[in-house]
Amino acid sequence: MxxxxxxxxxxxxxxxxxxxxxxxxxxxxxxxxxxxxxxxxxxxxxxxxxxxxxxxxxxxxxxxxxxxxxxxxxxxxxxxxxxxxxxxxxxxxxxxxxxxxxxxxxxxxxxxxxxxxxxxxxxxxxxxxxxxxxxxxxxxxxxxxxxxxxxxxxxxxxxxxxxxxxxxxxxxxxxxxxxxxxxxxxxxxxxxxxxDEAKQMFFDIAENALGITASTRARFDSRKIVNRALPMVLEHPLLLNRVDLDKDRVQKNSPFWIPASKVVEIIRTMRKGFEGRVSRKDNEAWKGEEAAIARETNEFFDLLVKTMPPVNALLHSQITAGQMRDTMLLGGQTFIRILAGVYYELRKDRKWSTKQVEEFFAALGPHASGRAHANSIWKRHAPDHLFNLNGVGPSGRRADSVELMNLITDWAITRAPFVYSAPEPAPVAEEDPDEGIDFAPSHSTKQLELELERENAEVAQESKDRLNAK
Known part of the structure; x- marks a missing residue:
């Protein structure tokens, strides 16, 4: 043509x-x-x-x-x-x-x-x-x-x-x-x-193809109201640039404090408690309440900043998330969510005032600012299986997390005296008086070799004598 x-x-x-x-x-x-x-x-x-x-x-x-x-x-x-x-x-x-x-x-x-x-x-x-x-x-x-x-x-x-x-x-x-x-x-x-439609499309494509992390799902699945509240919660000063938006677990060397999936779990906890689930009916009933849900969650993070000195230090970049993870319970995402469950139980279920909750969290803070060593309240007053000795986080099993959340709530309700006392220092390792002593000093093996040769010679001679006797 x-x-x-x-x-x-x-x-x-x-x-x-x-x-x-x-x-x-x-x-x-x-x-x-x-x-x-x-x-x-x-x-x-x-x-x-x-x-x-x-x-x-x-x-x-x-x-x-x-x-x-x-x-x-x-x-x-x-x-x-x-x-x-x-x-x-x-x-x-x-x-x-x-x-x-x-x-x-x-x-x-x-x-x-x-x-x-x-x-x-x-x-x-x-x-x-x-x-x-x-x-x-x-x-x-x-x-x-x-x-x-x-x-x-x-x-x-x-x-x-x-x-x-x-x-x-x-x-x-x-x-x-x-x-x-x-x-x-x-x-x-x-x-x-x-x-927002584009985000939902991305979620649908990825979910139907192979699946995506819960953190990524939280950012893009706009059907759930807790996910729609997430962007407003992420604007909290404590969370800015400290939330991993893609992975569900914060790795050892990560600059992030908590993954987005755990932030969403905390948002859900503020409305439904530690074990609660947001149903389709809840999503419909709460439509338009995204800002209110975000505000409730931000009040919890405000409380942590106010009552927990290491969290306040994290906010002001005086300590890194990695340093917290390596040294104290407050660096762990599981422990933070457990505290969110305690907060819900006291504020929503027990109807405690903000002042009462602040007083308890302020008392608990010093105990959460270190490891679960042998003298800590976590090893002395909690079942042994909830914490490894000198661990920086509780057991990750869901049942154990529920048990620990209920235990801390009971400490608050009964006003457990050990919570309001200063943390005891970690035990000092005892010095071994025998340390440095060599219990196997070097020696020559020549004498042993001579003895073995003599024994072998005697056995050989006995065999020879028996043979001659025949």
């Missing part, structure tokens, strides 16, 4: 104000969707480069090593394969249908280039970052390979084999880079103006 171009109407693509793609338009759920077949080169031009240091709104934090692994995979595998990429954008598209069927249409999708920043990643950010990394590496490696070939040609003009090997490496790298521009990836653009 001949295409006649009129010079007066022809505009080079770089000067056009709209970006155009062949696309299929269809409905998915309540949204319009545009399906494209994009080259990786086109894809990296569609969205900004993902930054592992800056989590994207509506997505989880990026693992840079995972993206690097994908970049290596793409470069090293000519038969590479990946699932489709899903993007999201506001309703800014124009569509000219060319062929239609009852449930879809094929045509030309276009949008203003100035709106490029309105296209975001919904699913596939590690693959997209991997494409960026792969292209960077290929460009750099090709430049090095060409420079090496020039060096070989200049310094070893007679070594045709070396020059041929250098060219083979250039050809290999260029074939890999060509895949950026002559092979394609399935790309969906979901049209939505609502960031």
């Amino acid at each position: 001949d295409i006649q171009v009129q010079p007066s109407t022809f505009t080079p693509s770089a000067y056009q104000t709209d970006q155009q793609f062949f696309a299929t338009k269809y409905q998915q759920g309540t949204r319009s969707v545009y399906g494209l077949a994009s080259t990786p080169g086109e894809l990296v031009g569609l969205v900004p480069r993902p930054d592992p240091a800056v989590p994207t709104e509506g997505n989880r934090r990026i693992n840079a090593s995972h993206a690097e692994a994908f970049a290596r995979y793409f470069i090293e595998n000519e038969s590479w394969v990946i699932p489709g990429i899903i993007l999201r954008a506001v309703n800014m598209f124009h569509f000219e249908p060319m062929q239609e069927i009852p449930s879809a249409a094929f045509g030309v999708m276009s949008y203003p280039k100035r709106r490029q920043g309105d296209i975001h990643i919904l699913d596939g950010q590690h693959r997209i970052l991997g494409f960026f990394m792969a292209l960077d590496k290929l460009d750099a490696d090709i430049e090095k390979a060409r420079s090496y070939k020039a060096t070989v040609r200049r310094t070893m003009p007679d070594d045709k084999r070396a020059e041929l090997d250098a060219q083979k490496e250039i050809d290999r790298l260029e074939r890999a880079r060509d895949r950026f521009y002559n092979q394609r990836v399935a790309v969906e653009i979901q049209v939505t103006d609502d960031i």
